[in-house]
Amino acid sequence: MxxxxxxxxxxxxxxxxxxxxxxxxxxxxxxxxxxxxxxxxxxxxxxxxxxxxxxxxxxxxxxxxxxxxxxxxxxxxxxxxxxxxxxxxxxxxxxxxxxxxxxxxxxxxxxxxxxxxxxxxxxxxxxxxKDWEGSAVVGYIAAKTTKTGKIGFVGGKDIPVIHRFFAGYYYGAKMADPNVEVLERYSGTFTDPAVGKEYTLALASEGSDINYAVAGATSSGVIDGARESDTLAIGVDSNQNYLAPGHVLTSMMKRxxxxxxxxxxxxxxxxxxxxxxxxxGLKEGGVDFAMDENNAGLIAPEVLADAEAFRDKIIAGEIVVPNYFDIAPGAKSMGEPPVPTPPSIADAK
Incomplete structure (x- = not known):
């Protein structure tokens, strides 16, 4: 017990x-x-x-x-x-x-x-x-699903371990659509859902229609904000699709x-x-994305098929998702195949 x-x-x-x-x-x-x-x-x-x-x-x-x-x-x-x-x-x-x-x-x-x-x-x-691998897959799905061409990221604290999620999310998004815009925000807390909701509503006002929550208990506020703004959220760590059926695109499950x-x-x-x-990692069953009755129909069949193919290539080693901690200072590209390193990561390094 x-x-x-x-x-x-x-x-x-x-x-x-x-x-x-x-x-x-x-x-x-x-x-x-x-x-x-x-x-x-x-x-x-x-x-x-x-x-x-x-x-x-x-x-x-x-x-x-x-x-x-x-x-x-x-x-x-x-x-x-x-x-x-x-x-x-x-x-x-x-x-x-x-x-x-x-x-x-x-x-x-x-x-x-x-x-x-x-x-x-x-x-x-x-x-x-390997949350960077799981984050890449949900980033790929987000970039293929967005209707505005803008997707967002709400981290908890602005620290390297959360940058690891962002690097993977950004990489997957850019692999899906090099032109997608990825907005990066940090709430400063892992324990305040109200703050998460505020950040989501602000991102929605900037045109971001899908926002990835990587903020502990604050993430539930991001999901609540998605419901209120009629946008989509992506859950983290556990399957959070049930928190707002129809408004959680998927969840990056960290097993x-x-x-x-x-x-x-x-x-x-x-x-x-x-x-x-x-x-x-994905190969070991340590991370994956969640599909269930709560997000049924939110991901188009062709997008789901593409995402699964993307995931399979990561498992096979054909695609190498960048781990933030392995990105060299000042690196202009990251991952294999490479995508341009976002300024926030290049500058932080």
Whole structure:
């Protein structure tokens, strides 16, 4: 069963007491430390919980979810969990890299997992979903679907890991239509849906009729703005098509549920890959775009066929989507086949 622990004054000694009293000693005990957007974000954190629920059902593990109050509490939350002797502690956020590295070195016998960022520490297995590949596919679909010739991107914070999504989205869009205009915006928050809605309405007023939300819990506001402005949104991390049927073109699914399950299973199978960074792309089933009854008819059959062919070429290695972190400073083009690097990326580099 899910045990939710809010770090507002709750010591993790209590967590150990709860877990210890409820779990047989032969069961694997897992702790998850949630990222900034928190449980209930209908996105990244909730997908990790889906993976934990699957591990509970299929592997018989017991898990605890810890929600720090703020990023500044990450290290303390991880350290308290480590002191309780969980079989695996999972962190999920690029913001968790420095605190997790510090705690992992302080507890060398504790197994840790990190999702969404790489770290080569002996007792940490980390995994990165190739979100740039999934973003390229939804960018391709957006460019083929737009009626105005303008599509938008609403990121959370203006930081490199979110630029990674934008680089892929831009690349896919330009592969579909070199003349499409891609508007780039950052809301400055992963936790405020109202701000996401404001940015979407502003983009709609500029003529952008499809906007990709990469902003944690803020993304639900982007989707709400699409409904209000009668435009289309693209969801992220989980399948968010259901949030506004008929107004979510598709969702770029980041299968952190699969990654989470695999990490837990590796501990149970004595196959923990500490010190390794695992990559989950389109080929590995780590990312994809969502199709269901909620976006039926929004993507034309010929566009869907083209997008699937585009995806297949990425899987085959015929197309190489650029990873923001691999783009050389000042590069005038990116990807293979190349497209011109957008000024925001070239200048930032």
């Amino acid at each position: 899910l045990k939710m622990l809010l770090q507002a004054g709750l010591g993790l000694g209590l967590a150990a007491g709860i877990a210890g009293s409820a779990v047989a000693q032969d069961k694997l005990r897992v702790a998850m430390v949630a990222s900034e957007s928190g449980i209930g974000d209908r996105s990244f954190n909730d997908m990790v919980v889906v993976g934990l629920k699957r591990a509970e059902a299929e592997l018989g593990v017991e898990y605890v979810v810890i929600q720090p109050r703020a990023i500044s509490d990450f290290q303390a939350s991880l350290a308290r969990a480590a002191a309780q002797g969980f079989d695996l502690i999972i962190g999920n956020s690029f913001d968790m890299v420095p605190p997790l590295e510090a705690v992992a070195k302080a507890f060398p016998d504790q197994k840790f997992a990190l999702i969404d960022a790489g770290m080569e520490v002996p007792n940490v297995v980390s995994a990165v979903a 952190v549920d699969t990654i989470t399950f695999d990490m837990v299973k590796s501990v149970q199978d004595n196959d923990f890959k500490g010190g390794q960074v695992l990559l989950y």
